[in-house]
């Protein structure tokens with residue numbers, strides 16, 4: 431939506447909006463994780479096509495996706511400023527799906543490897559300008575981080591709902607466990623964290639709508655949201671006692687799913703680097 435030409439938008443967006451096409455974002459490679467610019471996948475122009483060779487891993491929706499944003503090196507001399515984004519359809523010759531990862535959590539979606547062997551991509555499938563792929567991806571990832579904060583908030587709200595329901599139903603020592611002060615304190619702790627995450631998330635959303643720079647705020651919301659989600663999921667297991675550890679209840683799934691939020695879309699350490707980078711930028715301007 432942000433970078434596509436009118437033709438690209440007409441061709442892909444309606445199908446993506448109806449769910450006929452599922453999209454995937456393919457940046458990460460074995461050599462390019464936190465240092466995402468260290469790509470080995472190359473794209474070489476040949477006539478009116480680009481020939482892409484290389485691989486990606488950990489790509490969400492790789493199995494079910496029809497259309498992929500793939501980042502590849504177009505000018506190796508220029509580092510991060512020599513990377514281009516391409517719109518790749520899974521039917522393009524040379525596109526190959528690799529092994530599907532066995533994950534701790536997020537098992538409702540597949541993550542897999544991708545291989546490109548002399549994959550032919552028409553020139554009109556360049557997304558945004560040539561050599562601006564990484565710079566544009568960084569901007570889009572900043573918005574993605576605000577979205578992840580919102581997803582974390584939603585998961586936490588649902589966990590609190592489950593906990594309130596269970597704490598009212600479950601009785602020990604002749605009374606519902608919600609009447610036990612230790613349990614009440616856990617519920618209060620969860621609520622306090624959830625409400626502060628809500629304020630942060632809504633603020634980033636509001637700032638985005640105002641067209642303001644949200645690099646620092648989105649990193650804070652992503653980082654804090656993942657901390658809160660992990661703590662809330664842990665407390666939720668505790669409130670549920672033994673059943674919280676069992677697969678009969680959804681709580682253990684949230685607990686497993688929460689962990690990835692400190693890793694993907696930029697690890698917590700990278701978010702701290704971004705926040706510090708913005709602080710330095712603000713003090714030096």
Ligand SMILES: Cc1cc2nc3c(=O)[nH]c(=O)nc-3n(C[C@H](O)[C@H](O)[C@H](O)COP(=O)(O)OP(=O)(O)OC[C@H]3O[C@@H](n4cnc5c(N)ncnc54)[C@H](O)[C@@H]3O)c2cc1C
Pocket residue numbers: 454455456457458462463464465487488489490491533536541690693694695696697698699700703
């Ligand atoms: C389930 C799942 C789904 C994913 N989905 C996608 C997807 O759809 N598309 C995609 O492109 N990628 C995806 N990823 C990749 C994800 O974004 C990367 O795994 C993540 O950015 C971390 O990279 P890495 O795994 O190579 O870890 P590394 O970069 O090797 O990091 C290892 C450790 O070193 C630390 N570290 C590294 N550099 C620094 C630094 N400069 N300062 C401080 N600490 C540092 C990290 O914080 C971490 O603790 C997914 C990953 C997973 C696990």
